Each structure stands twice: as structure tokens, then as C-alpha cells.
Amino acid sequence: MNRINTRKVKVGSVFVGGDAPISVQSMTNTDTRNIKETISQINRLQNAGCEIVRCAVPDMEAAEALKYIIKEVTIPVVADIHFDYKLALNSIDYGVSALRINPGNIGSIERVKMVAERAKDKKIPIRIGVNSGSLDKELLNKYGKVCPEALVESALKHVKILENTNFNDIVISIKSSNVLDMIESYRLISQKSDYPLHLGVTEAGTPWRGTIKSSIGIGTLISEGIGDTIRVSLTGDPVEEVKVGIEILKALQIKKQGIEIISCPTCGRTEIGLINIAKEVEEKIKDLDKNIKVAIMGCVVNGPGEAREADIGIAGGKGVGLIFKKGEMFKKVKEEDLVEELLKEINKM
Structure with a gap:
């Protein structure tokens, strides 16, 4: 603009x-x-x-x-x-x-x-x-x-x-x-x-x-x-x-400061506790000085696509999540380990 x-x-x-x-x-x-x-x-x-x-x-x-x-x-x-x-x-x-x-x-x-x-x-x-x-x-x-x-x-x-x-x-x-x-x-x-x-x-x-x-x-x-x-x-x-x-x-893509999180609103297709995951991730990365986009998505409909568009992201499944980095699927992780594994990869970036 x-x-x-x-x-x-x-x-x-x-x-x-x-x-x-x-x-x-x-x-x-x-x-x-x-x-x-x-x-x-x-x-x-x-x-x-x-x-x-x-x-x-x-x-x-x-x-x-x-x-x-x-x-x-x-x-x-x-x-x-x-x-x-x-x-x-x-x-x-x-x-x-x-x-x-x-x-x-x-x-x-x-x-x-x-x-x-x-x-x-x-x-x-x-x-x-x-x-x-x-x-x-x-x-x-x-x-x-x-x-x-x-x-x-x-x-x-x-x-x-x-x-x-x-x-x-x-x-x-x-x-x-x-x-x-x-x-x-x-x-x-x-x-x-x-x-x-x-x-x-x-x-x-x-x-x-x-x-x-x-x-x-x-x-x-x-x-x-x-x-x-x-x-x-x-x-x-x-x-x-x-x-x-x-x-x-x-x-408005005017300022790049800190981590940008995109997350889905959840619906009946969501099979993991995405709301709590999103809140936990947001809280734990709020002070990180990294200009990256993190996608936290709940299902296989839009999840993989949004996760691929971000620098790093997850797409949820039934009790599991896929971690994507730079558009490529990186690993499959159990739901209970998802936040910890995602944070590890964010800190490496």
C-alpha cells in the first residue's frame, strides 16, 4: 500500500x-x-x-x-x-x-x-x-x-x-x-x-x-x-x-516484529486439543525475538496447506500432529509431545 x-x-x-x-x-x-x-x-x-x-x-x-x-x-x-x-x-x-x-x-x-x-x-x-x-x-x-x-x-x-x-x-x-x-x-x-x-x-x-x-x-x-x-x-x-x-x-504487513501465529478456529473435525495447544505456544514464544510465522492448525482440511505456507507449523490428526518446516513435512509427533517438539524446532530457527 x-x-x-x-x-x-x-x-x-x-x-x-x-x-x-x-x-x-x-x-x-x-x-x-x-x-x-x-x-x-x-x-x-x-x-x-x-x-x-x-x-x-x-x-x-x-x-x-x-x-x-x-x-x-x-x-x-x-x-x-x-x-x-x-x-x-x-x-x-x-x-x-x-x-x-x-x-x-x-x-x-x-x-x-x-x-x-x-x-x-x-x-x-x-x-x-x-x-x-x-x-x-x-x-x-x-x-x-x-x-x-x-x-x-x-x-x-x-x-x-x-x-x-x-x-x-x-x-x-x-x-x-x-x-x-x-x-x-x-x-x-x-x-x-x-x-x-x-x-x-x-x-x-x-x-x-x-x-x-x-x-x-x-x-x-x-x-x-x-x-x-x-x-x-x-x-x-x-x-x-x-x-x-x-x-x-x-x-497489515507493515511491521515485522516477533513471531506471528496463525491458528484455526477449530470445528467438529478437530481431533486434538488445539485451543490449549495454541494458547500454550503463544504464551511460551511471546518474548522470542524471531521474525517467523507459526501455523497451528487442527485438521487435515486446511491444516497441511497453512502449515506449509508458514515458516513452521503443525497440522493435527487423531491424537497426533504433523510438524512442517519451510513447506515440508518434518516429523509426526504424539499430541502430548507436540508443544515441546514444536518449541524445540522454533528455538533452532
Whole structure:
């Protein structure tokens, strides 16, 4: 798929937009003022594959905590700020790699200009984050409701404020909890602007429901060539956000990271305990750093073909399984030995 070309900005060590790979982001849900806990969570996120992390900065104590957090982590840190321009100025001085603000809600144009000039001096970008839950009343009155056109107009209004201060190192996000509105908003903004786009379905929900909504919203846009960086918003451990984001990119064959597992849903033809086998294999190989495809199939109908298409795989029979490697049948194994033998061969690859 061809990606729509956007400008390129630099967030710490990570490029966003242009020809840069689509990056996966997350946001800490710790109290930023709890320095130790926040550092621990950032490290867990990075180990899961997160490339950019955002921290809430509700007050000056949280801003000052960033000074110590940034020294202890190697991933780019973005300060998420609302209303108080002084928090933005201090966060820049403490070494953040980017800001997430809405210029229209941090005060007068003079204050916006101060933030933009400081960010420009430090060579850090600003992400404008428009959210369907916080659309200004003027636009709600104009359009009568939250809609893609209103969200896009809001985003462009904030962009114009920064452009008027001669600041152009901008990333845009337009998030909605309504998947269809989110998709259409990004389609519209991609036609009106060439700034890089940060994709996400906001307040998507619990890991189960939020994964579905995010996969549809983010996946649809990326398949159309729209989007430069993503964040899956889930109610829970943010490490799950990273895992889902990576899986979305892997499903679209954009990112190759870790082992890809394909497994059949099982049916009445299945004669081995495939569900438990698949769960056990997935758990035991989740941390392996190998770019291979593993097929776990339950019967002789599609099993052998899918197993042959993978780098390694199994096709189940009655109490037994066939292990395939690189398209060729490798060995026949008893069901009770199947996981152990499959793992042995995976570790050899």
C-alpha cells in the first residue's frame, strides 16, 4: 500500500511522517509525580515495543518529575499539557522530546508564541490533539453536533495559531470514540494538510472492546495510506496498547516484529486439543525475538496447506500432529509431545 506523503518531524530519536516507519506510541497511566513507578512503566512499555511515550503533566510537580524521569529512560517522552502554558515551558526545559497541547486552550497568543518559540529553539515538535469530547462550543453551535467536519475545522484552527507564530513542526491527531467519525475525520484532514498524522480511537474501552474498535479505525486508515504514528487507547495496562498496535501493523504487513501465529478456529473435525495447544505456544514464544510465522492448525482440511505456507507449523490428526518446516513435512509427533517438539524446532530457527 502507498502511504500519503506527509512532512517529517523528529521526536527524540524517532522520525514521524514522510518516509519514516509508522511508529507505535502509548501513554503512561501512572501518576507522573511518582517518578519510580512512572520510570518502571515506561521501561515495560519500551520492552513491549513502544517507540514514543506520553506522560500527563497536570501540575508543576509533575513537570519537575519529568526532569528525573527523562534521565532514566531512553525512549522519547512527550508531555501532555492542558491550559497552563508554564507547564509547557518547564517541560521543554526539562528535556521532553515533544509537546501535546491545544494552542487555543493555553492562553493568549503571546503565551502560545512563547511556547512555540521555546519549542522551536529546542527543536521539538508540537502535537495538536483534537478530541470529540472537548470540542469548543463555537463549533458545536455551528455544526449542531460533534462531526468530522467540526473536528477537522477545530484542528486546522489550532494549526493556524501555531503557523501564525511561525511554527511548523506540527503533528495532528483528531480522535473520536465513534470509529466512523474518527475514520472520516482523518480522511478529511489528510486532504487539507500535509502535517504528519497521529491515529487513534479515543476512549476505545476495555482491552476486548477497545482492541476491536481500534483495529477497525486505525487499520482502515493505514490500509488507505493514511497515518504516520498510532496509539491504541485501552482501559487497562498500557502495555496491552502497544501489543495491539504492533499486531495491527503486523496484520497489515507493515511491521515485522516477533513471531506471528496463525491458528484455526477449530470445528467438529478437530481431533486434538488445539485451543490449549495454541494458547500454550503463544504464551511460551511471546518474548522470542524471531521474525517467523507459526501455523497451528487442527485438521487435515486446511491444516497441511497453512502449515506449509508458514515458516513452521503443525497440522493435527487423531491424537497426533504433523510438524512442517519451510513447506515440508518434518516429523509426526504424539499430541502430548507436540508443544515441546514444536518449541524445540522454533528455538533452532
